[in-house]
Amino acid sequence: MFSTKTYTQRREQLQKQIPSGVLLFLGNNDVGMNYKDNVYRFRQDSNFLYFFGIDQPGLAAVIDLDENQTIIFGDELTVEDIVWTGPHPTLASRAAKVGVAKTLPSGGLPAFLKKAVKDGRTVHFTPPYRHDNMLLLSGALKTAAPKLKEKSSVELIKAIVALRSHKSEEEVAEMERAVNITGAMHVAVMRAVAAGKKESQLAGIAQGIATGMGGDISYGIILTVNGQTLHNHYHGNTMKEGQLVLGDFGAETAMHYAGDITRTLPVAKKFTQQQREIYDIVLDAEVSSIEMCKPGITYKEVHLAAARRMAGGLAGLGLMKGGLDEAVAQGAHALFFPHGLGHMLGLDVHDMEDLGEQYTGYSEGMERSTQFGTAYLRLARALEPGFVLTVEPGIYFIPELIDQWKAAGKFTDFINYDKLDAYRRFGGVRTEDNVLITENGHRILGKPIPKTADEVEGLRSEA
Ligand code: GLY
Numbered sequence: 001m002f003s004t005k006t007y008t009q010r011r012e013q014l015q016k017q018i019p020s021g022v023l024l025f026l027g028n029n030d031v032g033m034n035y036k037d038n039v040y041r042f043r044q045d046s047n048f049l050y051f052f053g054i055d056q057p058g059l060a061a062v063i064d065l066d067e068n069q070t071i072i073f074g075d076e077l078t079v080e081d082i083v084w085t086g087p088h089p090t091l092a093s094r095a096a097k098v099g100v101a102k103t104l105p106s107g108g109l110p111a112f113l114k115k116a117v118k119d120g121r122t123v124h125f126t127p128p129y130r131h132d133n134m135l136l137l138s139g140a141l142k143t144a145a146p147k148l149k150e151k152s153s154v155e156l157i158k159a160i161v162a163l164r165s166h167k168s169e170e171e172v173a174e175m176e177r178a179v180n181i182t183g184a185m186h187v188a189v190m191r192a193v194a195a196g197k198k199e200s201q202l203a204g205i206a207q208g209i210a211t212g213m214g215g216d217i218s219y220g221i222i223l224t225v226n227g228q229t230l231h232n233h234y235h236g237n238t239m240k241e242g243q244l245v246l247g248d249f250g251a252e253t254a255m256h257y258a259g260d261i262t263r264t265l266p267v268a269k270k271f272t273q274q275q276r277e278i279y280d281i282v283l284d285a286e287v288s289s290i291e292m293c294k295p296g297i298t299y300k301e302v303h304l305a306a307a308r309r310m311a312g313g314l315a316g317l318g319l320m321k322g323g324l325d326e327a328v329a330q331g332a333h334a335l336f337f338p339h340g341l342g343h344m345l346g347l348d349v350h351d352m353e354d355l356g357e358q359y360t361g362y363s364e365g366m367e368r369s370t371q372f373g374t375a376y377l378r379l380a381r382a383l384e385p386g387f388v389l390t391v392e393p394g395i396y397f398i399p400e401l402i403d404q405w406k407a408a409g410k411f412t413d414f415i416n417y418d419k420l421d422a423y424r425r426f427g428g429v430r431t432e433d434n435v436l437i438t439e440n441g442h443r444i445l446g447k448p449i450p451k452t453a454d455e456v457e458g459l460r461s462e463a
């Protein structure tokens with residue numbers, strides 16, 4: 001946990017941006033996995049963590065701007081609770097650690113909210129994403145659950161985004177810890193990859209390090225010989241010589257700041273020539289994209305430059321052709337690069353995605369592309385000092401997509417479909433680092449993790 005001052009200052013800055021009403025923060029609750037008492041790993045809501053820091057289920061908080069008071073709602077443990085869970089500090093003492101003097105039983109929250117509504121005051125809340133909190137809000141605010149998202153407070157969302165987008169020095173230090181744990185996970189996996197092993201053995205190694213370092217994984221581990229499937233969480237394949245393994249995984253620290261790194265490596269000790277050619281194109285796009293990162297440039301520009309760079313590399317191999325600026329403008333590159341270059345990173349791996357990407361990743365008046373590929377760009381707006389983001393270009397050979405585009409005769413001026421037969425079993429390559437935007441440029445977070453093909457092969461040769 002940060003110091004009391006950090007949390008009080010964050011709330012003060014928030015309060016300055018909204019003149020009146022009640023700001024509501026619903027913490028998360030334990031959720032039953034297959035029955036009530038066998039719960040998923042508890043993960044506190046990130047907005048609650050940011051402003052109130054208490055990492056415990058069953059809490060909510062209000063900042064009452066009209067009455068100038070802040071209250072945390074939650075229940076003290078009974079002796080019967082203590083029999084099962086052991087003693088814990090009181091809620092009142094935890095609240096004091098984050099600078100909140102008043103606590104009330106959780107049962108009082110619905111009545112508090114109903115009264116605020118009855119008095120004609122605005123209750124500002126963020127879009128709920130958990131059903132128990134939707135039910136609570138729906139009852140207290142007399143709003144049908146499907147309408148809650150549109151009734152959430154744009155004022156509050158924008159105020160939170162303005163604060164959470166700029167990481168403080170202590171947050172950057174915590175994120176650097178997350179990236180270094182993530183680096184240790186990747187190096188351990190790189191050493192352990194071998195033909196005959198299952199993907200699940202490697203995923204277990206990565207998970208073990210994240211847990212062992214006091215935190216956990218920051219999102220479901222992607223560790224697969226089928227890297228062409230972007231969010232692939234299946235770990236049942238046995239690795240074979242000649243395949244690539246794509247590992248996209250990261251740790252979140254005990255304070256829940258996330259790392260998100262991707263490396264791709266050969267199951268064999270060395271890349272084949274075909275693998276290394278594609279690997280080097282992706283690496284070149286990643287390195288050149290990172291070089292472009294500085295305040296003022298829009299991330300959409302960086303994304304499109306990465307797409308052009310990879311289209312150029314693919315043309316060098318004869319897989320693309322024609323005017324490549326035009327190919328990228330029309331979206332032909334998305335056959336190979338069908339996702340965005342990156343996203344904000346922080347307490348969430350896709351930071352603040354619950355608040356809506358139109359606020360976290362796009363500035364006012366900036367239209368989100370509807371074109372396949374670029375439409376998935378989560379971060380497009382101009383970069384500012386203090387942003388932490390991912391840079392993660394990739395090239396994939398997705399047989400189903402290739403077949404569909406080929407059959408439809410799509411972009412035949414830009415794509416040499418006949419040459420793609422030799423890549424049908426290739427899989428995918430992605431390389432990803434976490435980058436802080438500084439006053440004058442950028443800084444890659446964490447200690448370097450083997451990245452060039454030579455560095456990866458060097459580590460693999462020691463294994
Ligand atoms: N690490 C997975 C993603 O960025 O979507």
Ligand code: MN
Pocket residue numbers: 260343390392432
């Ligand atoms: Mn990512």
